[in-house]
Amino acid sequence: MTDAADTPAIEFRSDVTVELVRSSASDGDVLFAARVSTLGEQSLESAGDEVGPRDRGLINFLMRDRHGSPFEHNSMTFYVQAPIFVFREFMRHRIASYNEESGRYRELRPVFYVPNEDRNLVQVGKPGAYDFLPGSAEQHEIVQDATRTASTLAFEAYQRMLEAGVAREVARIVLPLNIYSSMYVTMNARALMNFLSLRTRVEGTHFPSFPQREIEMCGEKMEALWKDLMPHTHAAFNANGRVAP
Numbered sequence: 001m002t003d004a005a006d007t008p009a010i011e012f013r014s015d016v017t018v019e020l021v022r023s024s025a026s027d028g029d030v031l032f033a034a035r036v037s038t039l040g041e042q043s044l045e046s047a048g049d050e051v052g053p054r055d056r057g058l059i060n061f062l063m064r065d066r067h068g069s070p071f072e073h074n075s076m077t078f079y080v081q082a083p084i085f086v087f088r089e090f091m092r093h094r095i096a097s098y099n100e101e102s103g104r105y106r107e108l109r110p111v112f113y114v115p116n117e118d119r120n121l122v123q124v125g126k127p128g129a130y131d132f133l134p135g136s137a138e139q140h141e142i143v144q145d146a147t148r149t150a151s152t153l154a155f156e157a158y159q160r161m162l163e164a165g166v167a168r169e170v171a172r173i174v175l176p177l178n179i180y181s182s183m184y185v186t187m188n189a190r191a192l193m194n195f196l197s198l199r200t201r202v203e204g205t206h207f208p209s210f211p212q213r214e215i216e217m218c219g220e221k222m223e224a225l226w227k228d229l230m231p232h233t234h235a236a237f238n239a240n241g242r243v244a245p
Contacts, residue, residue, distance in 0.1 A: 008109060010152055013180065014116035016214065017081035018221035020229075025074035025189060027051045027232040030059055034070035056232050063236040068245035071190040071233065076226065078185050082218055083113040085177040089199075089215045095191035100183035103172040107162065111180040112151040114144055119213060130210065151176060189230055193237055194244035196223055206241030 028051065035058075051059075062070055080090075091098060101108075115121070121135030121143060135143070154174050161171035187195070199211040199219040211219070227234040237244075 010110040010112065010155060012112055012114045012148060012151070014114055014119075016086070016217045016221065017079070018218055018225070019079045020225045021077045021079050021184065023074075023076045023229055025076050025226075025229045027055070027059060027230050029074040030062065030070045030189075030230075030233055031055050033073040034058060034062055034067070051232055056236075059232050060236045060239065063233070063240045063245050066243070066245040068190050071193070071245055072188045074188050074230070075186060076188070076192065076229070078222055078225070079182065080185060080218060081180055081182045083178045083214060084181050086212075086214045086218060087181055087183060088177075089212065090183075090185065090218070093191070093195050093198075095194060096185050096187035098183055098185050101181055103175075104169040107168060108158075108172060108175065108179060108181075110151075110155045112147070112155075112176070113178040113180065113214070114147045114151075115140075132213070147178060151178060189226065189233055190244060192222065192226055193242075195219065196237075197242050197244050200242075202238075202242060204241070206243050 031051070061067075080087075087100060090096075117140055120132035121139050122133045124131050124133055154176050157174045158171050161174070162168065196219055197205070197207070198209050199215050200223065201209055201211055201216065223234075
């Protein structure tokens with residue numbers, strides 16, 4: 001139950017948060033995993049992080065010919081804050097481990113997503129072959145005003161139920177999909193490449209993707225963190241059309 005004086009102020013955001021919590025991931029992880037097929041136990045001698053020209057060639061060969069398993073011998077855990085509708089898209093990818101905060105066990109914070117003026121609003125075309133175009137000033141005003149109003153009313157209803165002694169798991173049912181949640185997501189580089197191939201839109205890819213902008217924002221931040229950990233694997237991914245091996 002929440003005291004009215006302790007009710008937190010509603011916050012509106014237009015961004016997402018992605019942090020790398022921990023990792024065991026380097027280009028060297030790809031190399032020793034791949035070389036065990038020909039060197040056996042001797043592959044342990046090449047289990048360091050130094051990457052030379054021949055090593056880069058091997059990584060590119062593995063990526064080009066889609067020998068995927070060597071890219072699985074690493075791990076990255078990300079902390080993500082984003083609207084719940086983004087998390088529902090995330091969890092379509094059953095190649096990662098997820099732990100999300102629970103509206104049953106804690107009172108949810110009043111933080112809501114509102115698209116900013118850079119967010120395209122108008123869909124042109126049909127599913128699988130469409131584009132999003134900028135909206136008019138009037139459309140942006142409608143989206144922002146309606147979203148803020150609906151979010152505020154929903155959170156007030158949530159608070160009234162909590163103050164009346166209603167269980168959190170029941171009170172939360174009135175909250176909209178644009179409320180922020182947080183989670184840890186753990187995956188390896190192969191899984192991340194699969195995610196990025198579908199959830200980012202980059203010119204020059206072999207297979208076009210049409211991600212919702214909000215999950216693409218998460219993907220872009222995750223990719224930047226991964227690039228620092230495994231720069232040669234990232235370069236090979238881009239050089240070969242961003243196709244997950």
